Amino acid sequence: MIRIDSVTKRYPDGTVAVDRLSLEIPDRSITVLVGPSGCGKTTTLRMINRMVEPSEGTILLDGKDITQQPVNTLRRSMGYVIQNAGLFQHRTIVDNIATVPRMLGWGKEKARARARELMERVGLDATLAKRYPYQLSGGQQQRVGVARALAADPPVLLMDEPFSAVDPVVRKGLQEELLRIQDELGKTIVFVTHDIDEAVKIGTMVAVMRTGGKLAQFAPPAELLSHPADEFVEDFLGADRGIRRLSFFPSAGLELLTAPIVAIDSTAEQITARDTAGAPYLLVTDLEGRPLGWGEPDRLTAGDIRAEHLLSHGRPFVAGTDSLRAALDCAVLSPTGWAVAVDAEGRAAGVVSQQTIAEAIRGAHAEGREAEQATRATQVTKAVG
Numbered sequence: 001m002i003r004i005d006s007v008t009k010r011y012p013d014g015t016v017a018v019d020r021l022s023l024e025i026p027d028r029s030i031t032v033l034v035g036p037s038g039c040g041k042t043t044t045l046r047m048i049n050r051m052v053e054p055s056e057g058t059i060l061l062d063g064k065d066i067t068q069q070p071v072n073t074l075r076r077s078m079g080y081v082i083q084n085a086g087l088f089q090h091r092t093i094v095d096n097i098a099t100v101p102r103m104l105g106w107g108k109e110k111a112r113a114r115a116r117e118l119m120e121r122v123g124l125d126a127t128l129a130k131r132y133p134y135q136l137s138g139g140q141q142q143r144v145g146v147a148r149a150l151a152a153d154p155p156v157l158l159m160d161e162p163f164s165a166v167d168p169v170v171r172k173g174l175q176e177e178l179l180r181i182q183d184e185l186g187k188t189i190v191f192v193t194h195d196i197d198e199a200v201k202i203g204t205m206v207a208v209m210r211t212g213g214k215l216a217q218f219a220p221p222a223e224l225l226s227h228p229a230d231e232f233v234e235d236f237l238g239a240d241r242g243i244r245r246l247s248f249f250p251s252a253g254l255e256l257l258t259a260p261i262v263a264i265d266s267t268a269e270q271i272t273a274r275d276t277a278g279a280p281y282l283l284v285t286d287l288e289g290r291p292l293g294w295g296e297p298d299r300l301t302a303g304d305i306r307a308e309h310l311l312s313h314g315r316p317f318v319a320g321t322d323s324l325r326a327a328l329d330c331a332v333l334s335p336t337g338w339a340v341a342v343d344a345e346g347r348a349a350g351v352v353s354q355q356t357i358a359e360a361i362r363g364a365h366a367e368g369r370e371a372e373q374a375t376r377a378t379q380v381t382k383a384v385g
């Protein structure tokens with residue numbers, strides 16, 4: 001939908017911020033521009049809505065050169081969200097969000113009704129409508145920024161480090177919210193960040209840029225992590241690239257053991273009769289099946305299941321839904337070295353050892369290599385053919 005074609009931006013002082021950049025930004029997906037400070041991310045984003053004009057090259061929107069339409073028409077088709085939200089301090093939240101519809105000539109009530117609808121969509125309580133920006137937390141202000149950008153329902157959303165100024169927990173919430181909104185609305189989003197974790201989490205495609213405004217790699221996150229194009233990208237991805245990559249492997253294939261799970265009302269006899277399938281501890285659950293903690297079999301067989309004697313089971317992972325990274329994290333953080341899997345309702349679905357998870361990781365890597373070899377073989381066949 002947006003095609004950046006060999007675009008260069010040279011500022012009047014001679015700085016080359018973007019150097020012959022070409023990118024095809026796919027429709028209805030999130031494309032992330034990531035890279036070190038000063039590599040030209042913001043300049044690229046601002047060239048898309050013509051806040052900055054390219055020195056060379058063209059940008060096409062739906063096949064049409066963006067310079068061929070009035071700049072206001074172009075900007076109306078592109079919501080813009082910046083760090084710290086950039087809200088109008090003297091306007092209420094509802095009126096901030098209603099700004100663009102009002103500019104487009106909507107009546108006050110219709111624009112406010114739309115604003116209220118968007119507040120709900122971005123997870124803002126309706127009671128905040130009449131407040132002013134300074135009466136909101138940083139995270140809430142960012143949500144208002146997103147709602148305001150969405151108000152006129154533009155097909156494109158440009159986001160420049162929108163979540164950088166909030167703490168990691170709020171940031172995670174905002175990222176999840178954005179993914180949910182994207183699922184519902186299917187916008188074409190171009191998102192600038194310098195945080196590779198954020199890029200990998202939300203990007204459908206990730207463009208890694210290097211200093212001097214050149215493209216280093218353009219790939220889906222999983223491919224970026226498995227095949228960094230060069231040393232620069234590899235360094236930028238960081239030392240724990242392998243662990244991050246596990247986020248893309250599902251936990252669905254993990255073999256979960258249910259034998260070491262016992263309910264808190266089990267009798268000593270029931271526990272003794274149990275084959276724990278090699279697990280050093282038993283996972284005790286409440287009567288609804290929700291995990292309470294790990295117990296030493298000796299203590300439990302003495303018929304002494306008391307919650308205060310149990311070791312913490314840590315944070316469980318959701319069987320099938322969560323990734324192998326989440327499963328491994330649970331196992332590593334668990335005092336027993338075993339991870340607890342739960343179902344969507346939080347009931348224990350099984351337990352799994354670090355060793356089993358490690359085997360699953362090796363299996364996933366092997367599958368990845370096989371798939372790659374198959375792709376290469378097809379390419380070779382095609383080339384030869």
Ligand SMILES: Nc1ncnc2c1ncn2[C@@H]1O[C@H](COP(=O)(O)OP(=O)(O)OP(=O)(O)O)[C@@H](O)[C@H]1O
Pocket residue numbers: 011012013015016017035036037038039040041042043044194
């Ligand atoms: N108006 C300007 N005049 C001159 N040089 C500029 C101007 N705006 C940006 N630059 C320079 O262009 C380069 C790219 O800047 P840009 O803001 O696009 O980078 P960025 O990747 O978004 O950086 P950051 O992550 O720090 O926000 C930098 O060297 C910057 O100093």
